[in-house]
Amino acid sequence: MRFATGGRTLERLAGSGGGDLEPRPPSRWRTVRAGPNPWRGGDEVADQEWLRSPAAGILREGLQQTLLFPVARAIARPRVFGAEDLMQVPQPAVIAPNHASDIDTPLILAALPRSWRNRTVVGAAADRFYRRRAYAITSGLWINTFPFGRGSDLRGLADAAELLRDGHNVLLYPQATRSAGQVDGFRSGVARLCLATGAPLVPVHVAGTALIMPASRGLTQRGRATVRFGRPLFAGPDETPDELMVRARAAITELGAGRPRR
Numbered sequence: 001m002r003f004a005t006g007g008r009t010l011e012r013l014a015g016s017g018g019g020d021l022e023p024r025p026p027s028r029w030r031t032v033r034a035g036p037n038p039w040r041g042g043d044e045v046a047d048q049e050w051l052r053s054p055a056a057g058i059l060r061e062g063l064q065q066t067l068l069f070p071v072a073r074a075i076a077r078p079r080v081f082g083a084e085d086l087m088q089v090p091q092p093a094v095i096a097p098n099h100a101s102d103i104d105t106p107l108i109l110a111a112l113p114r115s116w117r118n119r120t121v122v123g124a125a126a127d128r129f130y131r132r133r134a135y136a137i138t139s140g141l142w143i144n145t146f147p148f149g150r151g152s153d154l155r156g157l158a159d160a161a162e163l164l165r166d167g168h169n170v171l172l173y174p175q176a177t178r179s180a181g182q183v184d185g186f187r188s189g190v191a192r193l194c195l196a197t198g199a200p201l202v203p204v205h206v207a208g209t210a211l212i213m214p215a216s217r218g219l220t221q222r223g224r225a226t227v228r229f230g231r232p233l234f235a236g237p238d239e240t241p242d243e244l245m246v247r248a249r250a251a252i253t254e255l256g257a258g259r260p261r262r
Contacts, residue, residue, distance in 0.1 A: 044130040047147055047159070051140035052168075057118060060141060064109070068142055072106040075222055076212055080111040082229035087113060089232045090200060092164045095120065096190050097204035098252055099173035101213040103225075104206045105143055108171065111227045120169040123148035123160060148172065157193050164197045174248065191235070191244035200232035203248055205255035228255040 050056065072078075097108055109117055124145035130136045139145040146163065148156040160170045172193070174186040194201045208225035230251045235244050 044126040044147055044149075045133045045136040046130075048136050048140045051137070052121070052144065056141065057144075060144060061118070063142060064106075068106050069110040072103055072110060075219065076103060076107055076209065076225035077223070078107050078111065078225045078227050080227045080229075083111050083113060083227075085231065086116055086202070086229060089202060091116065091119060092167055092169050093200045093202050093232065094160075094164070094190060094194050095169060095171040095202045095204060096174050096248055096252070097171070097206055098256070099175045100206065101209035101215065103209050103213045103219075104173075105171070107206060107209065107225055107227055108204060109143060111229070116169060119167065120144065120171055121146050121163055123156065123170060123172040125149075126156070157189055157196075160193055161197050164193070164199050170199075174245065186245055186249050188241040188245045191241040191248065194233075194244065195235045195239070195241055198235075200234050201244070201248055202232050203230035203251040203255060204228065205230075205252050207256060228258075230255050 051060075095108070097104060105122055109120065109122075112120060122143050122145045124130065124139050124143075124147060126147035126149045128135075129139045129145060130147040136145075136147070146159060148160065160172065163170055170193070172190050174190045190201065193199070205228045206225065207228075208223050212221060212223040212225065213219050233244065233247055233251060
């Protein structure tokens, strides 16, 4: 006999009366989900490091050259300026473009010289591209991503710094999210990364993609995009992250205006 049922039987035998007893609690509580569990951490999938192996790199190059880049070029018909000057820039480096559309990354990677593209990893929003292992593998295979948290912690920057020390170029969007083609909302994380590692910052401006593939709307039309690479920026000895970010934003803005690169 179970203690709970035995106790109720003894109460009835003692003459307390079934009507005076408290209602029986439900034997099984129904769980109602009202949202994500706040106590559960680390919902994102871990970095798929195996996708940066030489074999995966060969497969990625084949997929990019036969499918990804031809489709991106057919949709956006990009014009590229300044990519040849990257051959004079020391690697590894931090590539810092403005961000307006999901098609920005394929266009930038396609515009890079092969010696740069093969060494470039892309910081992908962990809460978007690393929610499921299938998403992580797909993005890692096609554009060589690593998870980058958009929160206030420094884990993403630490991972990026480790990749730079391993010889990889790191492509990070200072705006952290897709804008409507505006060059604003820059964060200082990219500048902090350059100051911590001594890597040069390569400003990049991408134009026209906000109309081709707007944020959260997908492909809407064909168009003509422009990708402009600027001269590298090196942090000064006493420069702060905010000061370097101001210079980077100014350089990207000038590239967007089509001004000559100094």
